[in-house]
Amino acid sequence: MGSENIDRLCASMSLKKREGPIRKLQDDLLVAEERKLAICLADDRQKVLAGGPRSFDDTMIVLEEPTGKRAITGLKFNMAEFWVQISNLPILCITKEIGLFLESIIGDVREVDIGPSGDFCGKFLRVRVIIKIDKPLKRFLRVNVLGDGKETVMLIQYERLPNFCFKLGLLGHTVHGCSETGDGGLPTDQDL
Template structure:
């Protein structure tokens, strides 16, 4: 199971053209070795990779979509019962805009990202410089919950909240 993934096309009620989906996925992933893809139900598929490196590259490649619908992956655990999988977590890069200069540090970037979701990664800018237009943070989000569009944070501890906008990539 170490080389397996289960994927589900979500956020869409459209009927999927399975052959087209399989052809597109195989082409855009460009794995070194063949990926065996099986349809489990209407929009749930299993992906069996020949090697762990191909699987890691696909996972780290970011969000995947087909016909403007997000594809969410889960790694099988335990017995790998697909009916127990929720398909409700996805990684996104978020941009936190309008952050004041006092917020331009690794510690604050991580804190602000943790308000949005579970922080996976962040980009401190070129050479560790945090003076940027926005703070980019990669977070795990529960996609079945509403997205935050802004953060109000009392950055100075004086009771005055600063409004920061959140944009999703």
């Protein structure tokens, strides 16, 4: 097929002659629709950012909301929100204030899950926190509750935690895929 034949074929497929002139949307209609779209996108963005942690194929997907005109290279992608359960709590510690204090040791508190009556109910405290995920995750808290020198060990469970190495306390791989051998790479109990 020659270049002239291709030109004629393209001209015959043109929509200009068949469909008529291009019409323009009214300006006020366009502005109203752009405003609706911006509101929908903002709502969707908040749902996506707040609904984490997200994962695909057991690998965490970390999202970070850009602020201002920062370049993408300035984003660190090292923070993630998790629901955290603290169990083995003394009854004295099952309050919102104590929950906020304990969770502030783990990360920045976003939300405290309290029962419908406004009091905690159940076997554990549940709080949503933002955690640095490039550091070993804490697996327990050691707290002197009454100030009497007796230590209470409170266990921490992370909800929806993807690939996690219990050996190093890090996200991103499992114990089976861990390249560390022996006790050299084990975190100290301060990091646990």
